[in-house]
Amino acid sequence: MPKLKTNRGAAKRFKFTGGGKVKRSKAHHRHILTKKTTKRKRGLRRAGTIEGADMKELRKLLPYG
Numbered sequence: 001m002p003k004l005k006t007n008r009g010a011a012k013r014f015k016f017t018g019g020g021k022v023k024r025s026k027a028h029h030r031h032i033l034t035k036k037t038t039k040r041k042r043g044l045r046r047a048g049t050i051e052g053a054d055m056k057e058l059r060k061l062l063p064y065g
Helices: 008-013 038-045 053-061
Strands: 014-016 022-024 048-050
Antiparallel strands (some): 014 022, 022 048
16 A cells, blocks of 8 residues: 655645644735734734644645644
């Protein structure tokens, strides 16, 4: 049986936690930040998690995660 290939784009974007959840960074924090409130930008700094329906697809992209 051949080895499975990891999707390198997904590997750079997602990290697995010890409990099996997946960490991700939030969108909209790259540019055009002047019109966004400080509270909104502060919330975008924190990492989000992948839950539910997306996990099945992510397991295919990251088989060894």
